Amino acid sequence: MKIARIIILTVAVLFLAAATATAERSLWLYPKNLDGTDIEDAYVGRDDDPWLRKSYVVGGDPFLLEISNHSLGKGKKDKTAKNVRLVLAINDPDKVDGILIDGEDIWDPDSVKYGIPKLASGWRMPKHGVFPTSFIEVDIGDDIPQNGAVELEIDVNGDDGLMVHFDAYGKGRPKKCKGKHHHKHCKYKSHHKHYKDWWHLKHCYWKYHHKHCHSHKTCFRDVFNPFSHDVTVVIEESVPPPICELTQLSVELNPSTIELSIPDNVIGTFAISVTAPNECNSDELDLGLSVDLPVFLLQGTFERPVFTNVTAEQNGQVLLNTISWNSFPLPSIFQFGGEIDVNVATDVYSIEVQLEDLESGETVSAGSIDVDITGGGVPIPQ
16 A cells, blocks of 8 residues: 555656646736835735635725746746736626726626636646636736736726636747657557648647647747735725714813913913714714804904914814814814913903704704903903
């Protein structure tokens, strides 16, 4: 039994070595943003899902797929990867709505095959953790020279859970086939008896050696992408968070009371925080926030603001002389303040803050801040 196992293992190793000797893992696939920049954190190393393991994983947004030729062959032989084709493995063809390459929708459900794709020589493509599965092939129409690359704009559209795995293969640098093999497999008497002239011998050779040679003299090396240099698109439908109910919104004021002493000219600053639950989507809410600053009557006839030199900030952005905001994002923090007029009478004034639904005009939330001013100048008649 041990001898049999050794023989089987030896045959398997020799078979693999023969296949590897005629192939190069020199086509590398890499995803980029549409502007040509790298997609951050796209590479997935270890993962329980073989569709994701050791792959560049991107979401459903359009991206650039770069296919580069890293052939390391030496000498003057042509190292161009020719007749390059894309293989798109698809976990569930029923979920595909369309697959666009450079703006052209190449998706055709009738072209879907199942199994393990074959390389140009006829050998099976490495399984890459996804085959056998449903797949399609696309001729990209380009040869890729050594150290060269092509970029394709990819846009995959489909339902939640769809995964499309990209591999590539082509024909690599040529090599000579040994002449003694030409007649080795044309050994049936009927073949020798029937095929006498050179054309028939070549036809006979082609029939039996299409996996290795594409003419009676010239062979080529398979080129394809190695494991860890492939790309997988994962479609995940993002479920938008629920829209915030107006009753879930709140306005918080800090501090609730400002104590100022004149003539110190202290700037009275306070913060308005408009918040909503974290799971809420506030994009569809049209909100307005207003601040009503107090005034006092000057000589009983003219109104004069208690605050001067008013400044405001929204989420850190400075806004001058602003007492209202419309259609702002949640959560938002507003800093508001101003200098106290030194001529103001000693009194307690109230700053009113109101959050409104601009569509209905209804008040959602409101609050007030008391400003206690002491040590002022001559009281002004009210």
